[in-house]
Amino acid sequence: MEPPYIVIIASGSEITAGRSLDTNSGWMANQLFELGWKVKKFITLPDDPDLILSELQTLKELTKSKPVLALMTGGLGPTEDDYTLETVLKLSGKKSYSVEKAKIRLQRIYESRGKQYSDILPTVMRQTHVPEDCKILDNNVGIAVGFVEPIGVDSYLVCMPGVPSEMKEMFTRRLTPELKRIYPRENLxxxxxxxxxxxxxxxxxxxxxxxxxxxxxxxxxxxxxxxxxxxxxxxxxxxxxxxxxxxxxxxxxxxxxxDDVFTFVHEELVAKKLTIAVGESCTGGLLGKKLTDSPGSSSYFIGGFLTYSNEMKESLLGVPSDILNQFGAVSRETAEAMVRGISEKTKADYSISITGIAGPDGGTDTKPLGTVWIGIKSPDGSIETHSYIFPGNRESIRENASNTALFLLYQSLKQRKV
Amino acid sequence: MEPPYIVIIASGSEITAGRSLDTNSGWMANQLFELGWKVKKFITLPDDPDLILSELQTLKELTKSKPVLALMTGGLGPTEDDYTLETVLKLSGKKSYSVEKAKIRLQRIYESRGKQYSDILPTVMRQTHVPEDCKILDNNVGIAVGFVEPIGVDSYLVCMPGVPSEMKEMFTRRLTPELKRIYPRENLxxxxxxxxxxxxxxxxxxxxxxxxxxxxxxxxxxxxxxxxxxxxxxxxxxxxxxxxxxxxxxxxxxxxxxDDVFTFVHEELVAKKLTIAVGESCTGGLLGKKLTDSPGSSSYFIGGFLTYSNEMKESLLGVPSDILNQFGAVSRETAEAMVRGISEKTKADYSISITGIAGPDGGTDTKPLGTVWIGIKSPDGSIETHSYIFPGNRESIRENASNTALFLLYQSLKQRKV
CATH class of the missing domain: 3.30.70 (Alpha-Beta Plaits)
Incomplete structure (x- = not known):
């Protein structure tokens, strides 16, 4: 079978008004790439049933010349401006029915909140409806049921909720096996x-x-x-x-x-029961934030210091004022003194310090904008310092610095492992 | 004149492969909303000249029934997969020419990098080209020139670079006045x-x-x-x-x-020469990161403590172990003791503490997932504590907590002002 012509549709007036960013389409395209498929087009439409219907009709027309796979998110919710089901019924001339399993799930959710089945508004109940004779995609996160509706020879319209957590679970657990069945191909x-x-x-x-x-x-x-x-x-x-x-x-x-340093660092610190503490100047907490993004990070991240001002570098981490005066806050010597201070105050296995010029001001000829020193103390007591000149604006420099600090940690953990 | 049917097109295979997120379309839609216009559709296409041409032909066809304004970003760069100019020339049957001003600008950029005019590759030079008889949009940030190409009665195709900084400057400074001239309307x-x-x-x-x-x-x-x-x-x-x-x-x-608390907090702290320090548990540095997002934040943000573990709450901020044992790390008493510790160690005018359960584990019947205590000490020495139960997952709870801390700071600054 010819690979399908794939179109991803996001519906939502908040997206076409620029008030909300559509991250679903890119996420799905990425998943499809991993399955070995390329997407031909993204379309984003406001919550306007006429515009949505006309777009779906165009796609249905296209199925006469090739297999089409259209993946649509959004418009399955309980509010007035959710038109997906209604539009698909118009397109197919079918009726809808309420999926028993979804109705029971909804009822349980209501009961767990101390409400009665009879409290469920018709618009909420509508989320359990799908067109007749379609493949149902269960929603294990939220309420709205997804579905795969045939629209032509080897052609399908997939409708899923716009809430990213619901869509992602549905895509991974329900849709992916279905797509592999419909469009079989060699394993990639x-x-x-x-x-x-x-x-x-x-x-x-x-x-x-x-x-x-x-x-x-x-x-x-x-x-x-x-x-x-x-x-x-x-x-x-x-x-x-x-x-x-x-x-x-x-x-x-x-x-x-x-490899993926975020995953490796997390897994390795947990597995080896190692602890870590940080001291951040220009990143202002971004490294600590990244180290605590994953659930379970409390097993290794014990804490740290945000020493944005020189006074705080001295009083919280004991960086000697001589060093700050002679070499400056952005220097090998300060990064090293910060690391010693973090280690002394926290007794963590790993200590990491970051000090740099995130700008837009503060750059000089010898220390241009983007200059960052990173210090890392390993469990064996050795200290390394590295300097970089990162490109881009303030946000880019801070992201670069905190990610690179994690790469240095990755390298140190990797060496221990060898 | 009837308001135009507006379509925004982003071109780039990195977007349709899900490797890069299109933020341009939403940004433009937001700008257009502020000008009083609603966008009917976003389209994203890979770098495929046939797909792009066929989409533009469909839009040209549409101009027969109504005025169309199509805004396209991307595909104006110097690489092989940049097809925008070529496609527009095919659409219009026109030839292109090199814009003198852009050529001179490019030459100066090359000379400033110590290169010769003759070093400029033809593909780089192509970026100075536009179709005959179109309105030129100067690029003051990068090299590629933008343009407004008529495609029908009161209908235009606007082509701009995909680099956000170049597109934004071009949109604001060059395109907006042009759009106001073409489609005049009352001031909003x-x-x-x-x-x-x-x-x-x-x-x-x-x-x-x-x-x-x-x-x-x-x-x-x-x-x-x-x-x-x-x-x-x-x-x-x-x-x-x-x-x-x-x-x-x-x-x-x-x-x-x-109002916008990020802007207000920044401006007010700078204007009143007030300083701030933080102590973060579950947010792990996110509040510090947000407080240092803006250039110039060093005038007020002096530093803080990431006290993720109970040991760090005790050793860095002097939270009594009795309090931690009796009331727990997530409690009014701990939030208050943290704030006292921050204030003592940093002498900042404002101190803010956050301690909570970001999950996914750790919730109990009395302290469910999402429970967060925030403490704030004002310059007059008064301490307030507030508790919340924030919805969503770990990321959502951490974002909610740090944003709400900024709202509490906003309220305190606002009261001082009155």
């Missing part, structure tokens, strides 16, 4: 590596172009630029090819390559 | 207020529906849900009507209404 394997502080185009020239003939036949590749690192993605039905690419990548970039 | 005024810890639908029912007949004729309204607050937007050509709405809103919600 995907490998991802991160490269630190290197530009996308340099990587493309020095690695992808340089090895294209020798390594890349039958391999799809992609690259995403992030703050501090690029994510290199490789996809193929042939695992051996991918392993060869990864091994080449590792030998070409031994010092700047990593 | 916009007012925005924030309401804290109230649901969108409750606000809609209790305020908008309740006052619809009396206050809302000739007024457009919108609402955006954020973490901890909703943003209420009102728009009209009649300022008096807006002022009446705002005054009614203030009298109905005196305790939970605010």
């Amino acid at each position: 394997v995907q490998k991802t590596k991160w490269l630190w502080n290197i530009g996308e185009s340099l990587y493309q020239k020095d690695f992808v172009e340089a090895h294209r003939d020798e390594l890349f036949s039958g391999v799809e590749w992609g690259v995403t630029a992030n703050r501090g690192y690029i994510k290199c993605i490789f996809q193929s039905t042939d695992l051996a090819k991918l392993e060869k690419i990864i091994s080449e990548l590792e030998s070409q970039y031994p010092k700047i390559i990593s | 005024v916009q007012k925005t207020k924030w309401l804290w810890n109230i649901g969108e639908s409750l606000y809609q029912k209790d305020f908008v529906e309740a006052h619809r007949d009396e206050l809302f004729s000739g007024v457009e309204w919108g609402v955006t849900a954020n973490r901890g607050y909703i943003k209420c937007i009102f728009q009209s050509t009649d300022l008096a009507k807006l002022e009446k709405i705002i005054s009614e809103l203030e009298s109905q919600y005196p305790k939970i209404i605010s």
